[in-house]
Amino acid sequence: MRFTIDHEASEPPFEQLRRQVTDAVRSGTLAPGARMPTVRALADELGLAVNTVAKAYRALETDHVIETRGRAGSFVSAQGDAVAREAQRAAIAYADRVRHLGIDRATALDMVASALDAES
Incomplete structure (x- = not known):
């Protein structure tokens, strides 16, 4: 920008x-x-x-x-309602952590997809 x-x-x-x-x-x-x-x-x-x-x-x-x-x-900063802000904060924290760990974007996204697809 x-x-x-x-x-x-x-x-x-x-x-x-x-x-x-x-x-x-x-x-x-x-x-x-x-x-x-x-x-x-x-x-x-x-x-x-x-x-x-x-x-x-x-x-x-x-x-x-x-x-x-x-x-x-x-x-x-995270924007939107309280739930959206919390989700954005979690996504930002995850992105910061995987960058720190040296995990590439594709692998990080695959991990998120697998976590979301897993049954609770």
Whole structure:
């Protein structure tokens, strides 16, 4: 996902970025669990001060659009009703764990399919 800033607009740059990220999450362009660029990298890419991007990220965290996981970075938060959010959190945790274990995507998806197909 590429973000753009109109330096001539009356809307402050941090608000332009906050709105673009929120819109991308709502439209599904940014999926739950998607990793966000680092504040420094995005500031460099957009030609903004680091504090401007950090302000946008703080606003997005306050709005529960993104979440920061310490040194792991910032990610798109789970959205929707309570059940959907919990399922998305579980999926995000699973994805993080299988990446850490070095399991490829196809194998990880096969494991989920097998788990879902298993009788309780």
